[in-house]
Amino acid sequence: MPxxxxxxxxxxxxxxxxPGSLVHIGEKRAEKARITLIRYNETQHEERxxxxxxxxxAREAGTVSWINIDGLHQVELLEEVGTLFGIHPLxxxxxxxxxxxxxxxxxxxxxxxVLKMLFYDEQAEAIRxxxxxxxxxxxxxxxxxxxxxxxxxxxRERLRINKGRLRKLGADYLAYAIIDAIxxxxxxxxxxxxxxxxxxxxxxxxxxSPATLQQIHSFKRxxxxxxxxxxxxxxxxxxxxxxxxxxxxxxTDIFLRDVYDHTIQVVDTVExxxxxxxxxxxxxLSSVSNxxxxxxxxxxxxxxxxxxLTFLAGIYGMNFTYIPELKWHWGYFALWGVMLAIAxxxxxxxxRKRWL
Numbered sequence: 001m002p003x004x005x006x007x008x009x010x011x012x013x014x015x016x017x018x019p020g021s022l023v024h025i026g027e028k029r030a031e032k033a034r035i036t037l038i039r040y041n042e043t044q045h046e047e048r049x050x051x052x053x054x055x056x057x058a059r060e061a062g063t064v065s066w067i068n069i070d071g072l073h074q075v076e077l078l079e080e081v082g083t084l085f086g087i088h089p090l091x092x093x094x095x096x097x098x099x100x101x102x103x104x105x106x107x108x109x110x111x112x113x114v115l116k117m118l119f120y121d122e123q124a125e126a127i128r129x130x131x132x133x134x135x136x137x138x139x140x141x142x143x144x145x146x147x148x149x150x151x152x153x154x155x156r157e158r159l160r161i162n163k164g165r166l167r168k169l170g171a172d173y174l175a176y177a178i179i180d181a182i183x184x185x186x187x188x189x190x191x192x193x194x195x196x197x198x199x200x201x202x203x204x205x206x207x208x209s210p211a212t213l214q215q216i217h218s219f220k221r222x223x224x225x226x227x228x229x230x231x232x233x234x235x236x237x238x239x240x241x242x243x244x245x246x247x248x249x250x251x252t253d254i255f256l257r258d259v260y261d262h263t264i265q266v267v268d269t270v271e272x273x274x275x276x277x278x279x280x281x282x283x284x285l286s287s288v289s290n291x292x293x294x295x296x297x298x299x300x301x302x303x304x305x306x307x308x309l310t311f312l313a314g315i316y317g318m319n320f321t322y323i324p325e326l327k328w329h330w331g332y333f334a335l336w337g338v339m340l341a342i343a344x345x346x347x348x349x350x351x352r353k354r355w356l
Contacts, residue, residue: 033071034148039063040159042168047160052077056084064171065140070148072096085110085142087135095144098131102232104239111136111247113175113236116229117151117182120189125196125215127189127222129229132182136175136247143178151185152178172252179237180259186230186266190273193219197276204280208287216281223274230270234263301355305346309339 037050041063050058055067069077078092091112094100105112113134121128132150135142155177158166166177197219203212237260241253248256316323316335325331 033069033074033077036068036070038066038068038156038159040066040167042162045159045162045167047156052080052084059140061139063139064174066143066174067140068143068145068152070145072098072144072146081142085135085137085140087142091135095133098146100131101228102236104236104243106243106245109137111175111240111243111245113179113240115179115182115233115236117145118185118189118226118229120192122192125218127225129225132178134175134178136171138247139171141171141174141178151181155181169251170249172248173255176252176255176259180255180262183233183259183262183266186226187262189226190266190269193222193273197273197280201280204284204287208284208291213281213284216277216284220274220277220281223270223277227267227270227274230263230266234260234267237263297355301350305343308342308346312339 035050035052035055037046037048037055037058039046039058039060044063046058055065059065069081072078072095075096078096081087082089082092086109088107091105091107094112094114100114102116103114111134113136115132115134117130117132119128119130120126130146133142133144135144155166155174158164158177166173200212200215200219203209203215237256240248241256241260312335325334328334
């Protein structure tokens with residue numbers, strides 16, 4: 001919630017500015033942005049930290065360049081990217097706006113793709129989201145991250161050891177591999193959440209504490225956020241497959257179809273979890289209501305039993321001289337007997353009615 005307030009606050013800085021104005025919307029960081037270049041083909045591989053000009057100059061025919069930029073808080077860096085790679089100002093603006101939903105835009109010479117990379121914070125028991133922006137060109141992929149740390153280590157390792165078909169195919173297959181790694185990360189998060197939901201179900205049966213209700217609401221919010229991140233991605237991949245662009249080769253389409261199927265599985269799992277969590281919330285409220293009803297039933301029975309007893313005690317507690325049985329020797333014991341008999345008869349009656 002604090003992060004959303006921060007984003008809303010920073011959005012106000014763009015009010016009145018012309019389209020394409022570069023304003024970073026996100027968390028400010030002190031460290032300098034880091035640029036990494038991976039240039040490869042089937043026979044060669046190069047990986048190093050570079051400047052933007054070095055990355056742009058390293059492009060050559062017959063190779064694919066993957067230029068990854070960690071850190072978006074340096075606005076002048078995005079301006080330089082736009083100059084060196086011919087990126088439209090609106091695309092630069094969208095890269096700096098880290099609150100975008102997943103989307104795909106075709107600019108003829110390149111494709112612009114926005115994704116959401118997710119991590120699960122075990123300590124906070126919350127999903128952390130990070131925007132990943134991809135620019136796919138004919139022989140390069142630009143990837144923009146908010147901060148260091150991602151789910152692409154497997155891709156980097158496959159490029160280093162030349163495992164699989166990654167180094168044999170073009171930039172479009174690299175873009176697919178990046179999208180696939182992000183979607184595969186969703187499954188790990190869903191498995192973790194599924195384990196927590198099972199634990200929460202056991203707690204729900206054994207312990208109806210306010211902490212359980214707080215956990216249910218927390219997971220419900222996480223499912224809403226996860227759905228907002230994954231649901232539009234299905235549309236992005238569908239449009240990417242139907243995209244009549246020379247940048248997407250026909251051989252890559254089958255792989256995009258596979259990651260599209262994975263996205264459908266993620267969406268189905270998210271919807272299932274949402275239904276389960278909603279059912280758990282209903283079960284919690286029903287259990288609390290039933291427990292309250294049981295307590296009220298016991299209190300009502302006790303009060304009902306004491307009503308006639310209180311009536312008798314009230315009558316014989318009045319300060320009058322001529323009360324019947326007042327001077328009878330066995331009057332006190334007789335009154336106790338009558339009161340106990342009334343209580344016993346009422347208990348037997350409640351038991352036969354199955355109110356006890």
